[in-house]
Amino acid sequence: MKGSFQATLRERMRHTSFLALCIGLIFSITFMIPHGSGVMRAIIINPDTYEQANNASWSAISISFIMGFFLPLIGAAFLRNSIQLDRDNGTMDLFITTKFSRLKYILGKFFSNVCIMLIFLVLIFIFSAVETLLKYHLVGFNLIQFTLPFLILLPGLVFVSAITLFTEVLPGLRGRIGTIVLVIFLTVLYASETSYQTSTSYLQRLFNISGSNYLITNIKQSIAQTSNQGLTLLKIIGSTSTNYTGKKQLVFLPLQLTTGDLLNMLTLILLSFMFVFLASLFLEHSPIKKTRINLARRNTALFASEKLSVIYTPLKLLIRSVPSYWILLIIGLWLWNFSASDYNFIHLTFPLLFLAALPLFAELGTAEVKENVYQWLGSVSKAQKKHSFKESITGILLSLFLIVPSINKVSVSVLIALIFWAIQLPLFAQIIGRFANSKQLFQVILIVFFYLYLNGAPLLPFNESNVAMLGIIYLVIAIVCLIALRFNLQNINNALNKQ
Numbered sequence: 001m002k003g004s005f006q007a008t009l010r011e012r013m014r015h016t017s018f019l020a021l022c023i024g025l026i027f028s029i030t031f032m033i034p035h036g037s038g039v040m041r042a043i044i045i046n047p048d049t050y051e052q053a054n055n056a057s058w059s060a061i062s063i064s065f066i067m068g069f070f071l072p073l074i075g076a077a078f079l080r081n082s083i084q085l086d087r088d089n090g091t092m093d094l095f096i097t098t099k100f101s102r103l104k105y106i107l108g109k110f111f112s113n114v115c116i117m118l119i120f121l122v123l124i125f126i127f128s129a130v131e132t133l134l135k136y137h138l139v140g141f142n143l144i145q146f147t148l149p150f151l152i153l154l155p156g157l158v159f160v161s162a163i164t165l166f167t168e169v170l171p172g173l174r175g176r177i178g179t180i181v182l183v184i185f186l187t188v189l190y191a192s193e194t195s196y197q198t199s200t201s202y203l204q205r206l207f208n209i210s211g212s213n214y215l216i217t218n219i220k221q222s223i224a225q226t227s228n229q230g231l232t233l234l235k236i237i238g239s240t241s242t243n244y245t246g247k248k249q250l251v252f253l254p255l256q257l258t259t260g261d262l263l264n265m266l267t268l269i270l271l272s273f274m275f276v277f278l279a280s281l282f283l284e285h286s287p288i289k290k291t292r293i294n295l296a297r298r299n300t301a302l303f304a305s306e307k308l309s310v311i312y313t314p315l316k317l318l319i320r321s322v323p324s325y326w327i328l329l330i331i332g333l334w335l336w337n338f339s340a341s342d343y344n345f346i347h348l349t350f351p352l353l354f355l356a357a358l359p360l361f362a363e364l365g366t367a368e369v370k371e372n373v374y375q376w377l378g379s380v381s382k383a384q385k386k387h388s389f390k391e392s393i394t395g396i397l398l399s400l401f402l403i404v405p406s407i408n409k410v411s412v413s414v415l416i417a418l419i420f421w422a423i424q425l426p427l428f429a430q431i432i433g434r435f436a437n438s439k440q441l442f443q444v445i446l447i448v449f450f451y452l453y454l455n456g457a458p459l460l461p462f463n464e465s466n467v468a469m470l471g472i473i474y475l476v477i478a479i480v481c482l483i484a485l486r487f488n489l490q491n492i493n494n495a496l497n498k499q
Contacts, residue, residue: 001101004108005115011085012116019440021078023447024355025120026127028070030454031348033131034062042066044235045219049227050250055140057252059132061215064149065236067124068210071153072160072186075117079164080179082109083283096285106165106280113161121157125150140251148255149215155265155272156209160186162272162279169282196220196234206264214255222252322359330356337405345409346462351450353402354425362443364395364426365433388430388485395426410462417461417471424474427481 012018034042034053041052042062053062086092095105129146167173167182186209193204194212196219205213220231226248333353340349399422406418432442453459461470 001104001108001111004105005112006108008082008085008109008112009115012112017078018116020358020443020447021074022120022123023444025074025124027355027447027451029063029124029127029131030451032063032066033128033135034058042236044233045250046223046229046232046246047244048233048246049229050246050248052244052246054249055251056132056136056138057140057142057145058250059128059136060146060149061219061252063124063128064153064211065215068153068156068212068215069190069236071117071120071124072156072190072209073183075113075120075157075160076164076182076186077179079113079116079161080168080182082113082165083168084174092284102283103277103280106276106283109165110161110276110279113164114158117157117161121150121153142254145252145254149211149218152211152214152255152257152265155268156211158269159207159209159272159275162275166275166279166282169279169284196231205260206267208264209268214257214261218252218255221256222250225253226250322363326356326359330360334402334405340405342409345406346460347454350406350460351454355447355450357398357402358443358446360398361395361426361429361446362433362439364391365430365435391430392427392482392485395430396423399423399426411464413467413471414461414464417467417474420471420474420478421461424478424481427478427485431481431484 032042043058043065044052052058083092086095125147128150132141132146164182167178170178172178173181189207190210190212193200193208193210194216196216200208200213208214216231216234219234223229223231330353333349333356337345337349337353400419403418403422407415410418429442429446432445433439436442449459458466458470461467461474
């Protein structure tokens, strides 16, 4: 069990996706911290009676409400290949041919999943506390009230850690279909728990993986203490149509869990261990036939072909490592940008769109270097420069495509500066990817960029007062990147490494 736990945990944590997900969760807290003013609000409660988000007690309630939905889904998608990792590298075939404890193997996988989910939850808790203290300066901050909404998420995270393993050993649910089915199941389960107008059944209280029932009860108790009014309106992610006329202050009480609530939590954890035991029984007894694809060989063939168009080859290589559902997510966000209000476009949908497209931009300049295809192109006359040109054009077209919804939302001067920003972004990604030979550096840079922007830094040219200066800066960056690509930065980097 110890070996299975350590090997799985190390394999998870060394992947770029784990680091990117941790940074993304930390970054997302900026969206979830409640705001007392502005169009977007993380949570809305009786806005005709109470002033919204005017004290620190709102933070934990808001963040745990939203994370109660997203964190199980993120965990289900991220943890779903715990056993598949061993199937892909052949370790499972070796285990099957020997006498090994299936229960200990599955328990090691389960505890590694729980550990990963705990890392996510601890990061969210720490940075939520930091941002809350920075925003409210201890006004209305109660450590017990702040901590309990995060602790009630633990049983649900343990359950998700177990159910992902169970579905991964069931025939027919081992691949992407199983992930989709699991995500749909968790979404339906969450939707059935979050009604504040009707009483919940025993099963809904038992499978309360999001903790929303406890939070809704706490909100009702806090309202009852401050006024004679009941809970008349509860919204997660507020809209511009709501009238915010309330003047009273609402301070949330610490969660008061009953004996029944604690028993439900304990029962859910025990059910999780039951699913772990069942997973050990359903684990395959013979190797699963699978088809392996040599990505490096396939990509080399794509690069070597002279009949492919200027855009087709780089575009295919750009999206080859991104799941199809992620492409659909980007398209959905792109369409959302057209209908978003000007404020939401600038402060929410536009940053989300480019953050969603981050895996695509991170591929620029990186994939061919990591697979030694770019070095192979060096043996063909001018092949490297031709490929750099094709990749640059593809990245620029992708970036320009993403800013199309801004055409009818900004002035001409802002649009021109935004075009310069969109042009330099893929060129800069190409430079960073080829020079650093890693996707992580550009991912971190772009995440920090949008984090600073959403916290007030004037980094995007949406403000007329600094549009000229930002436009010139991004134009200069684009020109410098083009010159660096023209003189083949990879050769410079190789020369520096030799020295």
